[in-house]
Structures are given as structure tokens and as C-alpha cells.
Amino acid sequence: MHNAKVNLLLLFGEQILNVDVDGNMFIWTFKGIQQNLAPVGHVMLEDKFSLRCIMHPNTYLNKVILGSEEGSLQLWSISTKKMLYEFQGWKSSICCCVSSPALDVIAVGCADGTIHVHNIRYDEEIVRFSHSTRGAVTSLSFSTDGQPLLASGGSSGVISIWNLEKRRLQSVIREAYDNSIISLHFFANEPVLMSSSADNSIKMWIFDTSDGDPRLLRFRSGHCAPPLCISFYANGRHILSAGQDCAFRLFSVIQDQQSRELSQRHVTKRAKKLRVKEKEIKLKPVIAFDFEMERDWCNVVTCHMDTTQAYVWRLQNFVLGEHILKPCPENQTPVKACAISACGNFAVLGTAGGWIERFNLQSGISRGSYVDLSERSCAHVGEVVGVACDSTNTLMISAGYHGDIKVWDFKGRGLKSRWEIGCAVVKIVYHRSNATATDDFVIRLFDVVALRMVRKFEGHIDRVTDSCFSKDGKWLLTSSIDGTLRIWDVILARQIDAIHVDVSVTALSLSPNMDVLATTHVDQNGVYLWVNQTMFSRSSYIDSYASGKEVVNVKLPSVSSTEGSHKDSENPVLNPIQFKDDFQNPHFQEKIPDLVTLSLLPKSQWQSLINLDIIKVRNKPIEPPKKAEKAPFFLPSVPTLSGQIVFEPSDISSEKKIAEGDKLENRRSDLPHS
Numbered sequence: 001m002h003n004a005k006v007n008l009l010l011l012f013g014e015q016i017l018n019v020d021v022d023g024n025m026f027i028w029t030f031k032g033i034q035q036n037l038a039p040v041g042h043v044m045l046e047d048k049f050s051l052r053c054i055m056h057p058n059t060y061l062n063k064v065i066l067g068s069e070e071g072s073l074q075l076w077s078i079s080t081k082k083m084l085y086e087f088q089g090w091k092s093s094i095c096c097c098v099s100s101p102a103l104d105v106i107a108v109g110c111a112d113g114t115i116h117v118h119n120i121r122y123d124e125e126i127v128r129f130s131h132s133t134r135g136a137v138t139s140l141s142f143s144t145d146g147q148p149l150l151a152s153g154g155s156s157g158v159i160s161i162w163n164l165e166k167r168r169l170q171s172v173i174r175e176a177y178d179n180s181i182i183s184l185h186f187f188a189n190e191p192v193l194m195s196s197s198a199d200n201s202i203k204m205w206i207f208d209t210s211d212g213d214p215r216l217l218r219f220r221s222g223h224c225a226p227p228l229c230i231s232f233y234a235n236g237r238h239i240l241s242a243g244q245d246c247a248f249r250l251f252s253v254i255q256d257q258q259s260r261e262l263s264q265r266h267v268t269k270r271a272k273k274l275r276v277k278e279k280e281i282k283l284k285p286v287i288a289f290d291f292e293m294e295r296d297w298c299n300v301v302t303c304h305m306d307t308t309q310a311y312v313w314r315l316q317n318f319v320l321g322e323h324i325l326k327p328c329p330e331n332q333t334p335v336k337a338c339a340i341s342a343c344g345n346f347a348v349l350g351t352a353g354g355w356i357e358r359f360n361l362q363s364g365i366s367r368g369s370y371v372d373l374s375e376r377s378c379a380h381v382g383e384v385v386g387v388a389c390d391s392t393n394t395l396m397i398s399a400g401y402h403g404d405i406k407v408w409d410f411k412g413r414g415l416k417s418r419w420e421i422g423c424a425v426v427k428i429v430y431h432r433s434n435a436t437a438t439d440d441f442v443i444r445l446f447d448v449v450a451l452r453m454v455r456k457f458e459g460h461i462d463r464v465t466d467s468c469f470s471k472d473g474k475w476l477l478t479s480s481i482d483g484t485l486r487i488w489d490v491i492l493a494r495q496i497d498a499i500h501v502d503v504s505v506t507a508l509s510l511s512p513n514m515d516v517l518a519t520t521h522v523d524q525n526g527v528y529l530w531v532n533q534t535m536f537s538r539s540s541y542i543d544s545y546a547s548g549k550e551v552v553n554v555k556l557p558s559v560s561s562t563e564g565s566h567k568d569s570e571n572p573v574l575n576p577i578q579f580k581d582d583f584q585n586p587h588f589q590e591k592i593p594d595l596v597t598l599s600l601l602p603k604s605q606w607q608s609l610i611n612l613d614i615i616k617v618r619n620k621p622i623e624p625p626k627k628a629e630k631a632p633f634f635l636p637s638v639p640t641l642s643g644q645i646v647f648e649p650s651d652i653s654s655e656k657k658i659a660e661g662d663k664l665e666n667r668r669s670d671l672p673h674s
Contacts, residue, residue, distance in 0.1 A: 323364025
């Protein structure tokens with residue numbers, strides 16, 4: 001029903017109110033919404049009243065209070081759709097308002113940093129507070145556990161706690177956030193305050209100290225700016241991610257409690273001492289990184305934006321390493337590419353000036369540079385786009401921006417071979433063979449040993465942003481600015497699947513088990529996970545999964561929705577349940593004579609067939625089934641003094657009869673024979 005952007009929502013009772021930027025307020029009800037999707041009411045606000053916040057005061061049936069940018073408040077009745085009263089306000093834009101546990105009392109936060117506790121029944125102000133820091137009051141919350149506290153958050157990231165009985169400031173959390181506070185909420189009847197901020201983090205504070213000041217109980221956080229590069233780490237349970245917010249993070253795919261940001265040497269303490277923000281003393285954003293398995297020394301190396309040196313990290317302790325790698329001290333240029341050898345002892349760095357140098361990760365000492373004598377005492381003419389090392393520390397591959405790929409002797413640092421692509425290279429990925437993405441939107445696959453191009457994949461119509469191999473090297477995944485994510489079969493030299501998302505992919509990584517794909521997108525702070533349907537479906541025939549040529553349109557899932565993205569997609573991705581049965585597919589009915597046809601069923605369904613005879617003998621019944629004994633229509637009961645009926649079990653009564661019969665026989669046996 002809205003023709004403009006909806007900026008406010010309010011849920012109370014069985015009704016929903018939503019207001020758009022044009023001042024249209026629609027009223028919806030839950031009852032009969034499946035039969036009738038039309039709103040039950042509509043209110044058009046005045047042009048001079050720009051709505052900023054909406055709230056429902058407690059015990060005020062079918063009534064809401066609207067706050068405006070002009071500084072006035074209005075009390076509306078939803079049932080009659082009329083304005084009942086207008087409060088003059090305080091000549092400052094109203095940013096937030098909240099109802100208090102006391103009747104007829106609300107708190108209003110203004111853009112000038114003032115907080116007004118107001119009685120709406122008598123239109124009288126009870127108390128007025130003012131923030132010491134500049135900025136608007138963005139959120140308010142009253143405590144309901146018996147303590148007369150009011151929490152307020154501002155655009156400067158500071159949380160203030162006010163004592164309503166003493167009418168003064170009780171405590172201030174100055175280092176709560178680096179960005180504007182979005183919401184505050186006291187848990188019902190608990191001394192716990194939940195807060196969230198625009199920096200993509202939520203924190204829980206508890207009031208259990210002797211002086212009444214809150215302390216941080218727990219928190220969850222993510223990137224506050226879009227990530228630049230990601231990669232699955234170790235066994236695929238963690239993801240290394242670097243973003244534009246100067247943070248280097250480790251995300252857990254299994255449990256979010258294990259997610260954390262890697263430490264950059266007491267950033268918070270140094271920021272307090274220097275009285276600056278944490279972002280100002282952090283390292284610049286990471287543009288490339290590489291890692292190996294955890295060892296007793298640093299196992300991660302990172303290149304930073306416009307930085308002439310590379311940094312090492314000890315991921316075992318989640319901290320920044322003690323060494324700083326500085327290639328080519330005579331002609332310092334920003335480091336653009338990095339790689340760690342398979343043994344984990346060496347790091348190879350490539351700079352924007354064409355210099356390539358090798359360092360020892362344990363000592364941080366330079367172990368020589370790679371120089372092409374025909375290139376004026378450097379490795380490449382121009383920027384080094386990427387470097388890579390093979391699994392045996394025999395070869396080192398490097399690529400220059402101008403399209404020259406070179407193969408070096410890793411230990412001797414001598415040039416072994418080179419070839420020209422003919423166009424600029426934007427990215428290089430190494431997996432046994434060498435894959436490069438060029439600025440002509442074509443992915444070329446080169447064999448390093450044979451020194452020739454073996455595959456060429458065309459399909460993208462815009463710049464390629466990222467690419468990665470599967471662990472077995474059979475699949476190559478690429479993403480582009482055109483919004484497509486394509487999967488190529490290296491062996492068959494064809495495209496096997498392609499999807500188009502509404503937001504372009506900037507980085508991607510496939511887990512070692514090939515079951516989960518992680519992607520990042522333009523202007524999106526989160527890391528999105530995709531499931532590989534071929535790993536969980538019964539059919540492994542690729543033609544039944546995707547045609548390869550068809551591009552499926554998929555929308556990214558929203559944060560608040562529990563449904564997947566397939567529901568909103570124009571052409572939904574095939575569900576594994578919709579796949580044809582393996583034995584109904586004619587491809588699997590073909591049997592070649594004199595050869596064994598292998599089953600595609602999981603191992604749990606056929607591994608016990610060799611012991612089928614033993615299982616049948618073991619499960620053979622020992623005796624025929626017995627017919628259940630029928631219960632009598634009238635159950636025998638035993639009279640009691642209390643009048644309660646106690647049923648006598650039939651088996652007990654029968655046992656008594658048998659016992660009495662045995663006694664009679666014994667008596668008869670004792671009598672002398674006539």
C-alpha cells in the first residue's frame with residue numbers, strides 16, 4: 001500500500017502500525033490477515049509534522065504518541081483515527097521516546113542532547129537531564145527490577161545511567177561504542193541492560209557492582225564495514241576475514257562464541273592513553289593475506305592498504321606477531337601480494353614496484369629476493385598482482401599487472417620460465433596448475449610444468465572480483481561485478497552452474513570439505529554462507545543439478561528472515577527433494593556387460609548386505625507371537641473403610657485361587673487313607 005519508503009514500525013496488541021516518509025500511517029491487524037491483506041485504517045499526517053518516532057504508552061488503550069522533527073508530540077487514537085492532544089515540545093527535534101513503569105510518565109530524547117521525563121496526563125515536566133557529550137539522544141530505556149534507573153544512549157557512542165530518585169547522573173560508560181547507539185533495552189525484572197550500535201555489535205551490561213556501575217557481561221560483534229577478503233581456515237570450521245574497518249577477524253561457522261577479532265597489541269589501552277579512537281591507531285585495512293597450519297611461530301601474513309610493510313600473526317594466540325616484514329628498504333613501495341610456503345617457514349612478498357622478496361617467519365629476516373636481470377634489477381615491470389608457492393617448495397609463481405607470468409626456482413631464486421598473456425592480470429590463484437583472471441573478463445588456466453595454457457573460461461561480462469579452487473582441484477569458482485557467481489568444471493572444461501545475486505560478490509571461499517561456500521558482497525557487512533546441494537542430494541549426476549548454461553537469479557537472505565533466499569528468488573534453485581530418483585534416471589539404468597555397476601546409495605545402506613544371512617538368523621523369532629489377554633468387562637474391586645475403590649489385579653486374584661487350591665490338596669494329602 002505504501003508508495004514511499006517505510007521508516008517506522010510499531011507492534012502493540014493485535015495491530016501493526018507502519019509509517020512512510022510521506023506521512024502515510026497504515027494500520028494492520030493480525031485477525032483475518034490471510035483472507036484480507038488490506039489495512040484496516042489509514043491516517044495522513046500533516047505536512048508540517050515530520051514523524052521521527054512512535055510509541056505506545058502503557059495502559060492507554062488504542063493510543064499512540066508521535067514525535068516529530070519540529071519538536072512537538074501528538075497523542076492519537078487508533079480506533080477513531082483522530083488526534084486527541086498535542087504537546088508543544090521543547091523546540092528541538094525529538095529522536096526517541098519510551099514509556100516508563102510509572103503510569104502516565106514517558107521519557108523523551110531530543111537532538112540537542114536533553115532528556116525530558118514528562119507526565120502526559122497533566123502535560124507537566126517531572127525532571128530534565130542533559131548529556132555532557134555532543135550529539136543527539138538516540139535511545140532510552142527504563143529499569144524494571146526495582147532500581148530507579150534510566151539508561152540513555154547518544155550518537156557519540158556513550159551510555160549514561162541516570163538515577164531518577166536522586167535526579168542526577170549515576171555512571172557513564174564512555175568507551176561503550178565507537179559509533180552511534182541504535183537501541184537500549186533493560187531486561188524485565190533483571191539488572192541487565194542490552195545495547196546495540198551502528199558498528200555491528202551488541203553488548204550486555206550487568207549492574208552487580210557495589211557502587212552500582214555496570215560492567216560488560218558478554219558481547220557479539222562483526223565487521224562494521226564491508227569485508228575485503230575471506231578464506232576458510234584449517235578444517236573449514238573457521239573463516240578468516242579482513243574488512244574496511246581495519247579489523248582482522250576469525251569467525252566460527254559452528255559456534256559464534258568462538259568468533260573473535262585478532263588483537264593488535266592493546267589497542268583499547270593505547271587509545272585511552274592517547275585519547276583517540278581505536279580506529280585511528282589500528283593497522284590499515286588488509287587487502288591480501290595467506291596462512292598455513294598452526295605452528296610454534298607465526299602462521300599468517302597480511303598486506304595492508306598503502307603500507308610498505310607486511311605483518312605476521314600468531315593465530316594460535318589470536319595476536320599480532322613480533323616481526324614486521326619490510327621488503328626493499330632502498331625503494332619502499334606498498335606491499336600488494338603475499339604467500340606462505342607449504343612448510344610454513346617462509347613468506348614471499350610482492351610490491352607495487354615489481355619487487356619480490358622472501359622472509360623467514362621465525363626470525364623475520366630476509367632470505368633473498370627474486371630478480372629478473374632483464375627487468376632492471378626487479379622481478380616485474382609494474383605491480384606484482386600475485387605470488388604463490390607449490391607444495392614441495394620447488395617453484396614460486398608470480399604474476400605482473402602487465403600480463404607477464406614467471407616461474408622461479410624457490411630455493412635458488414633464479415628465473416626458470418616466463419610467458420606473456422597479452423592483457424593485464426587482476427588476480428592469480430594457484431592449485432597445482434595456475435589460474436589467472438584478466439581485465440578482459442576471461443579466466444585462463446595455465447599448467448606451470450608444461451608452461452602452456454590448458455583451459456579458457458568465458459562468460460563474465462564485467463571485471464572478475466575473486467576466484468578459488470576446490471580442494472580436489474576439479475572445480476573453479478569465480479565471481480564478477482556483473483553479479484554472477486560461476487562454477488567451472490576444470491576436467492570437462494565447461495560451466496556446470498551459475499547464479500546471479502542482486503548484490504555483486506566481492507570475495508569468496510570454498511570450504512575444504514566442499515560443503516559450504518562463503519561470500520561477501522558490495523556494501524554488506526556480513527559473510528554469507530551457501531550450501532553445496534550436490535553434497536547433500538542423492539543424485540550426483542550434474543545434469544540433474546544444473547544445466548550449466550542457465551543462470552539462476554537468487555536474492556540475498558535478509559537478516560531478520562528465517563526463510564531462505566529461495567522463496568524470494570525469481571527462478572528458485574532446485575531443491576534436493578525435487579531431484580529424480582537415482583534409479584529412475586536413465587543414466588543410472590545403463591549397465592555395461594561384464595562390468596560391475598557401482599551403487600550411488602550411501603555406505604550406511606549397503607555395507608551390511610554382506611552379513612545379510614547372519615542378520616536374518618539373528619532376527620529370526622524364537623517363539624510364535626502370543627495373543628494378548630483380554631481384560632474382563634467388570635474389574636474386581638476391594639472394599640475399603642475410606643470408601644475409595646481399589647481395583648484388585650486379575651493376576652493377583654488368580655494367584656490367590658491357585659494358592660488356596662494348593663492348601664486344600666496338602667490338607668487332603670495329610671488325611672489317612674481309608
